[in-house]
Amino acid sequence: MAIFAAGITTCPLCKHVIERGNDTVNFPPLFLNQHHDVFAITDAVVHRACLKERPYARLALTKLAAYERRRGRPKVCAICGEVISDPDEYFGTGPLADDPAEPISRLDWFEAHLSCLATWEGTSGLIRDLLEASRNEDWEGDALPLLAARLDELGASKNG
Numbered sequence: 001m002a003i004f005a006a007g008i009t010t011c012p013l014c015k016h017v018i019e020r021g022n023d024t025v026n027f028p029p030l031f032l033n034q035h036h037d038v039f040a041i042t043d044a045v046v047h048r049a050c051l052k053e054r055p056y057a058r059l060a061l062t063k064l065a066a067y068e069r070r071r072g073r074p075k076v077c078a079i080c081g082e083v084i085s086d087p088d089e090y091f092g093t094g095p096l097a098d099d100p101a102e103p104i105s106r107l108d109w110f111e112a113h114l115s116c117l118a119t120w121e122g123t124s125g126l127i128r129d130l131l132e133a134s135r136n137e138d139w140e141g142d143a144l145p146l147l148a149a150r151l152d153e154l155g156a157s158k159n160g
Helices: 037-041 048-052 057-070 103-107 114-119 123-134 143-153
Strands: 024-027 044-047 090-092 111-113
Touching (some): 024 057, 037 044, 044 048, 048 057, 103 123, 114 123, 123 143
């Protein structure tokens, strides 16, 4: 979540200082695509009134609600179906798409054991899909190539 200090932190939307008692919304790093306007509020605290003025307000609040529902729940490997209890064994994409209509949305919240990814025949396809999406004219930023590189570091691209 964003670091917030009342009387110091500025709203990225209106550029005014957020004062104690202001109605705010705190966003974690939910929006990874720098191509979209909604990226301005990723990992930020914003005035609720400023957010409501934006065309992406509904999308942002829907995505935040989905994030909140996932917090604290067990992470389950998409490959073996078991709970990922060791954080050192965890790989996750988090939310990738800003819009559920985007093709990359099918990889939103993908979670797996690193050991499963190293032997899974679908890993090379996952790397390919991440890199292909990163080359799309509607994507900007390094989140997808970094996820693909992490998978490639595992040597997983040799499988499948």
